[in-house]
Amino acid sequence: MTTSRLVEALARRHHYHPLEGLPWLAAIAAYFAFPSYLPLGAQVLATILFALSADLVLGYAGIVTLGQAAFFGAGAYTAGLLAAHGWGEPITGLLAGALVAALIGLLSGIVILRTTGLTLLMLTLVVASMLYEAVNKASWLTGGDDGLQGMEVWRIFGQFRFDLFGQTAYFYCLIVLFLCWLAVRRIVHSPFGRSLVGIRENVLRMHAIGAPVARRRLVVYTISAALAGMSGALIAQTTQFVALSFLGLDRSGTVLIMLIIGGVGRLYGAFIGVPLYMIAQDRFSTIDPVYWYFWIGLLMVLVVLFARGGVLGLFDRFRR
Amino acid sequence: MSTPALETRGLHKSFGALTVANAVEFRLEHGARHALIGPNGAGKTTFVNLVTGALRPSAGQIRLDGADITDLPQAARVKRGLVRTFQITALFRGLSVLENVTLAVCERQGLGDELLRPAGRHRAVIEEAFELLERFGLADEALRPVNTLAYGRQRLVEIAIALGLSPRVLLLDEPAAGVPSGESGLIIDVIENLPSDIALLIIEHDMDLVFRLAQRITVLVQGSVLVEGPPDAIAADTRVRQVYLGERMPA
Amino acid sequence: MGDILSAVVNIAFNGLAFAMVLYLISVGLSVTMGMMGFVNLAHGVFAMAGGYVVTSLMREQGVPFPLALLGAALTVAAASVPVERLLYRRFYGGDELDQVLLTIGLAFMSVAGATYIWGPLQQPLQPPPWLSGVADLGFRSFPAYRSFLILCGAALVTVLWLSIERTRFGARVRAAVDNLRMAQSVGIDTSRLFMATFALGSGLAGLGGALGADLLTVNPGYALQNLIYFLIVVAVGGLGSIRGPFFAALLIGVTDTASKYLVPEFGAFFIYVLTLAVLLWRPRGLFGRA
Secondary structure, eight states: OHHHHHHHHHHTTTSOOGGGGHHHHHHHHHHHHOGGGHHHHHHHHHHHHHHHHHIIIIIITOOOOSOHHHHHHHHHHHHHHHHHTTOOOHHHHHHHHHHHHHHHHHHHHHHHTTOOHHHHHHHHHHHHHHHHHHHHHTHHHHOGGGOBOOOOOOOBTTTBOOOTTOHHHHHHHHHHHHHHHHHHHHHHHSHHHHHHHHHHHOHHHHHHTTOOHHHHHHHHHHHHHHHHHHHHHHHHHHHTOBOGGGGSHHHHHHHHHHHHHHOTTSSSHHHHHHHHHHHHHHHHTTTOHHHHHHHHHHHHHHHHHHOTTHHHHHHHHHHO | OOOOSEEEEEEEEEETTEEEEEEEEEEEOTTOEEEEEOSTTSSHHHHHHHHHTSSOOSEEEEEETTEEOTTSOHHHHHHTTEEEOOSSOOOOTTSBHHHHHHHHHHHHTTOTTOOSSOGGGOHHHHHHHHHHHHHTTOGGGTTSBGGGSOHHHHHHHHHHHHHHTOOSEEEEESTTTTOOHHHHHHHHHHHHTSOTTSEEEEEOSOHHHHHHHOSEEEEEETTEEEEEEOHHHHHHOHHHHHHTTTSOOOO | OHHHHHHHHHHHHHHHHHHHHHHHHHHHHHHHHHHHOOOOTTHHHHHHHHHHHHHHHHHHHOOOHHHHHHHHHHHHHHHHHHIIIIIGGGGTTSOHHHHHHHHHHHHHHHHHHHHHHHOSSOBOOOOOGGGSSEEEOSSOEEEHHHHHHHHHHHHHHHHHHHHHHHSHHHHHHHHHHHOHHHHHHTTOOHHHHHHHHHHHHHHHHHHHHHHTTTTTTBOTTHHHHSHHHHHHHHHHHOTTOSSHHHHHHHHHHHHHHHHHHHOGGGTTHHHHHHHHHHHHHOTTOTTOOO
């Protein structure tokens, strides 16, 4: 019966598709195929989590932000400070980073999410800049410009040491990413997640169907901040270093670039855009950092003009 | 006199020197078929915005089924059954027709805050939304993105969304606006067949539609109620004719 | 007592100079945002270009200062036209994210472009001899260049405000910012109006960047470094407003100067707090439309 077919289509949308196993197989394959690149690989995995957090708030809820780095940096400094002052347990450091970032997200969100558009964009930048100034000023604690040093991260579960080859780091980041991805995927397919898309597509309509728009936006902003904080903590713990640039406009801007390359609001855009960007950066930016900026800027302009859906968007076009 | 479904007392809104709603006294009875007409700029949509909570009044009271809702936010009024449609179609553009209506049904049932269960598990919600589409003849297009539909059918989706919220009072803001004449018949049919327990207020310019559907008509001019009454009285009223000079009125 | 008075005068004076520069640069951004609904995060590039042109003209071509200023303004205005016509136009009133990504991309390119043409170092502005040193007013002496900046800025602002109020062009701008559809329906050629307004705003930005080259140093990273200042001035002033950003610029300029003078370790922190406070009180900015 037609009725059931159409209803089924919508009711089944959250079911797992075989292709969704691909990123994880690729990640495991990469472990064996590129043993000397594992430290970079760990960074890529952690950054994918960062991009996922940005996609939730930007791609799904439509909140355009240039301040996601605030939460990334908050998580990084939290985990970093704990590890530099005697508490190097990684899992709790990770959770602490997520918690602090979530708190900053919640408090700043309450204040700034009542605005929209350019004003909101500017305020996300202001919050990140305030955090930057505060961390810079507290250089006695954070190391300021020189960055946070002296981190000592303990073994995971007392067993797995963070070694120079990055093996532990790689799997640590992979597992955290996997668990977070499971959560994000659930959220995206939940009624809450669908309502975020509604808020993005037509906020006027959302109000008119009785949805508590402000509350939903605040919740997703806070969740996104927690995830960003986790990714910052991962980077801090696996590189044993935190720099002031973690909080900068550059970091917020590049995560947008990585998302648009892969495809915004598609959940998997992060999995495509981040590796592409970071591997390209690893190869080319050392040649001449100035030209790197030029080509990335040009790429952004071209993508917005011609391939707005990113790589995933191009796949869609080929499928038709 | 029984409690009206919707009532405004002295509803007033001004922006500085400009008054867009002038101490409007309005009653909408239960099960009513009521039309709000008036020339362009009369303040009809403003009235809807005030009543639904999209705009804060400068003064006055709004009562829904006897309860004072003047200070309630828009979402709370929707939960109590006060629903509107938009004059300019406001749909979730990239989403499918079915999902547009599903979102509304989902909110009505208070499920919109669920974070961790997939929306697809709430099969009853999707089925209810689908039934609405069937009733409106939109079932075949259920999975198409709503912005690919003909404009007339998009206006139908607007009404379907509104019904998905189980309204007790329904405010239709120019439901046939911008719809090519070939498609407007379907919209009129749908409106005529709305459940009789819903109190209906239609804002319209199309006089055929108004006189076909309305049992009572309120005429709004420059934010003030000019006159109110049954269709014959309104059609015969010379003041109304003057206001609509040049406009075609059924004899 | 004399010290406090001296400090206040210093702060007011330098704050006013900074405010002039901020306003000249940011007013174009406000109008672009209000009229075309376009978030131009690359707006600082025009200011930067003005700074580079004026310093290059003076240093390499020996062009006298006033002419160099004019050259900077006109060059930037002219260069902005193809950007508007070919690129920005497609995104007016469109998706905000598209605009943000597009203009951030352009800003990134500007960093590389400026480094390529002029090198990575900052370009200092050498004011002409008649503007160097101090202007002695008897009771106090003021730095000549900053005094010139304030006077020049005040003159420009006056001319701008009068034009907006009194000329037909100004009337069209006000109409289009107020209600675009209405403006179109009364026959205003909004396409040409957009182009002219954009060029004017960019030219003013170029002029502001040129005049203010000693306050906002001219270096390749200019557009991104100062972006937050321009966004704050526009948002606090009220998007689309022409007067609003002036008062916002005054507020920001004086506060920034005061905090750099009195509590320099805090950096721009107080500006940010101020911005949050103002926008909490008035989410649409000081002169924003309801």
